[in-house]
Amino acid sequence: MPIAPCFDPTTGASGGATPAASASLYNLSPTLVDLTDGTWTLLDPDSLVSGVTFASATGYNTVTWNALAAGSSNYNWAAGTTHRGPRWYKLLTVSGSQVTSVNHLVLTTKLQHDPAAGDFSQAALVGAAFDPTSTTSTTIDGSGGYFTRVGTGNPAFGTWQVGGATTATNVNNLYGVSTVMRGHNAVGSGVYLNSTASDTIIGSGSRNSNQNTAAVGVVNVHIMVGVGTRGSSDTVTAGDVQVLRMEYNATTVDVT
Numbered sequence: 001m002p003i004a005p006c007f008d009p010t011t012g013a014s015g016g017a018t019p020a021a022s023a024s025l026y027n028l029s030p031t032l033v034d035l036t037d038g039t040w041t042l043l044d045p046d047s048l049v050s051g052v053t054f055a056s057a058t059g060y061n062t063v064t065w066n067a068l069a070a071g072s073s074n075y076n077w078a079a080g081t082t083h084r085g086p087r088w089y090k091l092l093t094v095s096g097s098q099v100t101s102v103n104h105l106v107l108t109t110k111l112q113h114d115p116a117a118g119d120f121s122q123a124a125l126v127g128a129a130f131d132p133t134s135t136t137s138t139t140i141d142g143s144g145g146y147f148t149r150v151g152t153g154n155p156a157f158g159t160w161q162v163g164g165a166t167t168a169t170n171v172n173n174l175y176g177v178s179t180v181m182r183g184h185n186a187v188g189s190g191v192y193l194n195s196t197a198s199d200t201i202i203g204s205g206s207r208n209s210n211q212n213t214a215a216v217g218v219v220n221v222h223i224m225v226g227v228g229t230r231g232s233s234d235t236v237t238a239g240d241v242q243v244l245r246m247e248y249n250a251t252t253v254d255v256t
Contacts, residue, residue: 030110030247033126033225035061040088040225043133048075049086049227050238060114063227063242073232074135077125078146078165081137085228089132092223094250101130101219103252104183109145111157112175114243118152121230125160126246128182129224130213137163140224141187141213145178147244148230159190161209168203172196175245176203183252185219187211223248 035042036054050064063086073080092099092107099105109126127144134140146160146167157176158167167176174197182188187209194203213219227242229235 025251028249028251030108030249032059033061033246033248034059035063035088035225039090041090042086042088044086045084045135048236059245059247060243061246062117063244065120065236065238065240065242067238068229068236071229071231071233071235075228076230076232076234077123077160077163077226077228078148079163079232081163082135083137083140083163083226083228084135085226087132087224087226089129089222089224092128092221092250094252097252099128099221099250099252101185101213101221102183103221104181104255105221106179106181106251106253107144107223108177108179108249110175110177110245110247111145111147112245113147113149113155114245115155115174117241117243118149119240119242120236121148121150121234122242123148123228123230124242124244124246125165125224125226126248127160127178127180127224128250129222130219132222132224138211141211142224142226143180143182143187143190143209144224145176145190145192147176150230157192157194157203158205159192159207161190161207162187162211164207166192166205166207168192168194168205170194170202172202182209185213187213223250 129142156169180190
């Protein structure tokens with residue numbers, strides 16, 4: 001007759017080992033961004049953020065701005081090489097493990113805007129970055145999902161890579177989903193799908209960063225949320241708001 005194990009070979013405990021259940025990778029639930037939950041650090045070089053609130057009922061973050069009297073490419077995340085726009089950041093972990101520049105990272109983000117919030121020509125991003133404390137695009141080395149809107153005009157969603165973005169504009173855009181792949185000290189590339197309120201895809205595209213990290217060795221990866229202006233000459237009136245719902249999911253794959 002078969003012999004049942006008496007001791008767990010890993011711990012020495014009696015009763016034998018119990019096989020561990022593996023977590024399903026099907027329909028993973030993303031992490032909802034709450035910029036007020038105490039886990040995020042705000043870097044705001046020019047004191048442009050007046051305040052931020054979070055609505056738990058809807059998952060929307062409302063960012064209230066101070067005045068930006070003179071527009072500049074410094075506040076346009078998709079132009080130039082200097083980025084002084086406000087950003088929130090924290091270390092990116094997967095199942096409790098810190099993601100680094102040598103990991104093969106797949107990051108999916110969802111950006112959704114409130115159609116009623118069209119105070120100014122705005123932009124926003126959520127993505128991965130090597131150094132979110134820098135103001136130099138090739139040191140930040142970011143990539144992720146991107147959103148822009150000209151005042152009360154039609155919204156655009158897409159993907160952001162280092163110092164540029166590719167988006168698609170449509171009056172029926174409600175949210176955009178972007179997936180970026182990066183790792184082995186490369187920023188990598190991104191793809192995106194844009195959707196209506198009825199979850200119908202109405203736009204898609206991709207962008208390649210063509211960028212390796214400027215950092216040397218193993219560098220920690222951060223998750224970052226950035227806000228700014230759509231264009232390099234756009235201004236902001238004190239009290240203007242952005243209302244955004246953001247989610248993300250990160251996985252790493254051992255491809256070595």
